[in-house]
Amino acid sequence: MKVKLVNDQVSRPTAESATKIHDVISHAPFRSKNGSAGAVTMSAHQVYKSYRAGSQLVPVLEGVSLQVRQGQFTTIVGQSGSGKSTLLHLLGTLDRPDQGEIVMNKQRIDNLPARERDRIRNQDIGLIFQFYHLLPELNVLENTLVPYMIRHGVWSYMRQRRRLHEQAKELLELVGLSHRLTHRPNQLSGGERQRTAIARALITRPKLLLADEPTGNLDARSGNEVLELLRQLGEQQALTVIMVTHDERIAQQSDQIIRLRDGKVVANAAEAA
Ligand SMILES: Nc1ncnc2c1ncn2[C@@H]1O[C@H](COP(=O)(O)OP(=O)(O)OP(=O)(O)O)[C@@H](O)[C@H]1O
Ligand SMILES: [Mg+2]
Numbered sequence: 001m002k003v004k005l006v007n008d009q010v011s012r013p014t015a016e017s018a019t020k021i022h023d024v025i026s027h028a029p030f031r032s033k034n035g036s037a038g039a040v041t042m043s044a045h046q047v048y049k050s051y052r053a054g055s056q057l058v059p060v061l062e063g064v065s066l067q068v069r070q071g072q073f074t075t076i077v078g079q080s081g082s083g084k085s086t087l088l089h090l091l092g093t094l095d096r097p098d099q100g101e102i103v104m105n106k107q108r109i110d111n112l113p114a115r116e117r118d119r120i121r122n123q124d125i126g127l128i129f130q131f132y133h134l135l136p137e138l139n140v141l142e143n144t145l146v147p148y149m150i151r152h153g154v155w156s157y158m159r160q161r162r163r164l165h166e167q168a169k170e171l172l173e174l175v176g177l178s179h180r181l182t183h184r185p186n187q188l189s190g191g192e193r194q195r196t197a198i199a200r201a202l203i204t205r206p207k208l209l210l211a212d213e214p215t216g217n218l219d220a221r222s223g224n225e226v227l228e229l230l231r232q233l234g235e236q237q238a239l240t241v242i243m244v245t246h247d248e249r250i251a252q253q254s255d256q257i258i259r260l261r262d263g264k265v266v267a268n269a270a271e272a273a
Contacts, residue, residue: 042091042208042242043067047100049086060086061097062263068256070207071238073231075251078260084244085130085212087260091242092127092210093117104208122151126206128214130244132193134185134200140192141181144168144199151204171199174229176222190217198226211243215250 049061060083068074076084089095090102093109102110109120121127126147134143145168149157157164172178175195185193194217201209209230215223227250230241243254251257259266 041067041069041105042240043103044087044091044097045101045103047087047090047097047102049083049090049095049097059263061090061260063100064260064263064265065100066258066265068240068242070240071234072240072255073234074240074242074256074258075254076242076244076258076260077246077248077251082260083263084260088210088212088242088244092125093121094127122147122204124207126201126204126209128194128197128201128209128211130212130216132185132197134193134196136185139182139184140172140177140188140196141165141168143185143196144172144203147200147204168199168203171202172196175199175226191219191222194218195222195226207238208240209242211241213244213246216246 044064044066047061047064048059050057050059052058064083064087066074076087078084086095090097090110093102093112096110100110101108104120104124109117112120135146138146145157145164148164169178169181172181175198177192177195177199180188180192183192185196188196194214198211198214201211211230214230215226218226230239230243234241243250245251
């Protein structure tokens with residue numbers, strides 16, 4: 001992985017932060033039950049997706065193929081409306097392709113029953129959405145803990161509440177939100193909502209992070225800090241990151257760029273070191 005800070009002038013909290021985040025998440029008790037803590041790779045094979053708008057069928061993805069290796073930092077770029085979020089949703093098992101296959105860890109996942117796809121998503125994938133998708137009635141701390149509650153159930157959560165809260169607080173401190181723990185989403189700025197979403201995506205210690213413009217609503221400095229955090233996680237935890245971005249400078253520094261145009265991948269360049 002060779003993603004660097006776009007602006008080298010910003011402070012680099014990362015040596016310390018990364019060690020800390022490593023501690024926070026590596027002490028997390030939750031591991032995949034089947035012991036599949038190893039490599040996560042993802043691939044898409046000739047994926048097609050259309051949406052129906054009234055009587056019209058709008059083709060969005062028309063034969064997209066890609067491959068992402070463990071620990072890689074991959075960026076997806078393309079104009080607004082080119083299908084980046086659509087592709088990320090398919091990779092993240094939130095939606096299914098009309099045709100084609102999505103494979104994760106050598107297992108085809110797009111055709112699994114919804115329940116099984118939910119399990120995979122909750123267990124192995126961290127998702128950061130373009131529009132946050134925070135729960136409005138929960139505060140920052142509670143939103144961060146939602147994936148844990150979904151995975152382990154409320155009783156398990158209640159039993160370990162104190163420890164989990166400490167863990168979530170440490171993550172929130174890392175994304176600079178320790179002063180906003182009890183704020184609800186409508187009491188946060190856009191960047192603060194995005195940072196809450198980032199903490200939420202990391203609480204379950206995923207091996208694969210799918211991020212839809214995670215720095216799009218952050219100022220340059222916060223954006224760089226988030227990138228650096230993801231980079232450090234990639235190196236220390238073999239976290240595989242697939243990130244949508246409009247920022248060509250970020251894309252240029254990633255391991256692989258997937259460029260979408262007219263429903264197809266126009267360049268899938270494995271950038272040389
Ligand atoms: N549920 C839907 N129903 C109909 N059309 C849709 C739906 N979701 C997305 N689209 C259309 O599919 C196309 C791709 O949308 P998508 O959100 O994937 O684009 P994007 O590349 O992420 O764009 P942006 O950079 O603006 O976020 C757009 O033209 C959009 O209008
Ligand atoms: Mg989008």
